[in-house]
Amino acid sequence: MKLKIILLSIICLTASLAFAQQKLTIDIKNSVVNWTGHAEIGSYAPAGTLNFKEGQIILKNGLVNSALLLIDMKTMQQSNNDLLGHLKGPDFFDVEKYTLSTIRITRVVNGQAYGQLTIKDNTQPLICPVDIQTANGRITISGKIIIDRTKYGVVYNSSSFFANLGDHAIRNTFDVAFSVVGPQ
Template identity: 35%
Template sequence: MKKNIIKGALASVVVIASLAFTSMAKKIDVKESKITWKGEKVTGSHEGTIDLKSGYLDVEDEKILGGEFVIDMTSLQSTDLEGESKGKLEGHLKSDDFFGVANHPEAKLIITTASKKSGNTYGIVGDLTIKGITNPVTFDMVYNGKSANANLIIDRTKYNVRYGSGSFFDNLGDKTIYDEFKIAVDLKF
């Protein structure tokens, strides 16, 4: 009897301890979350939105441990143009010249490391996959338990998105499109 009580108490301690150190996946509210993008060229810029398909942050004691996000590349839209110009830009961005969404309908970010910097700011290291090509990315993320915000700068040429790149083509002049584009992420849980 005494052995059973001790075994039961020990089992309870093990269960409670394992629960205390278990991380929790905080699922992203994809309808309330928002991703905006901005690409620049010599003669101006374009901007728009793209939707999250799914995502979560691994959190333990309200600290980020990791996470994974899937982006719906087919949802890519321009918000600075209207009508035929909007349709042409969106079609071109979805074509093989840029993101090839027919063959690569999703992009993915996997957070591999999250280090608290100060307050609610984390230094994030992750693997970003676009067009089936994965490269490491680093950025800061502000996380408060109910939302998270981050700004990323992505070099498109690392993902074989070279159209109009002055790094690969000569004599583009004012048709040159800069290699880096910006992503602003506003996540809601």
């Protein structure tokens, strides 16, 4: 009788732990990063995309608890090939040397994700609003981040570092919108 109670307790504990935390692998084909840069003067705002290399979402008690998202910097796309080459080069993101950027979400509270963003091996704190939707057996996490590129060592044509740039100055911040899709 005691053995049955112990076995039943172990089964219940194992089942509750399995439900308590679940690891999901993201669907990289349906997940994307959109970015937009801005000239400091005028309305020039080049935009493009990046793809995720891989990622995992951790659910705890059915809610998003954390995530690790790896962005493949070599997948950067932009319609102007000259600009794309410059953005991929050493003046900006140096994608041959720094092939991955990372979004690490350590907790989600009231629609805010907290964690770290790593670009060019430089890690900075991250706080961004996220929208989490579940439908048809899938979970989607969408968020928007305003990133100060100078905090990651990307200072090309920044008026904070160089004088007299005029209309060649590039705003220090750029916008990122991401959408991550995974099975529920």
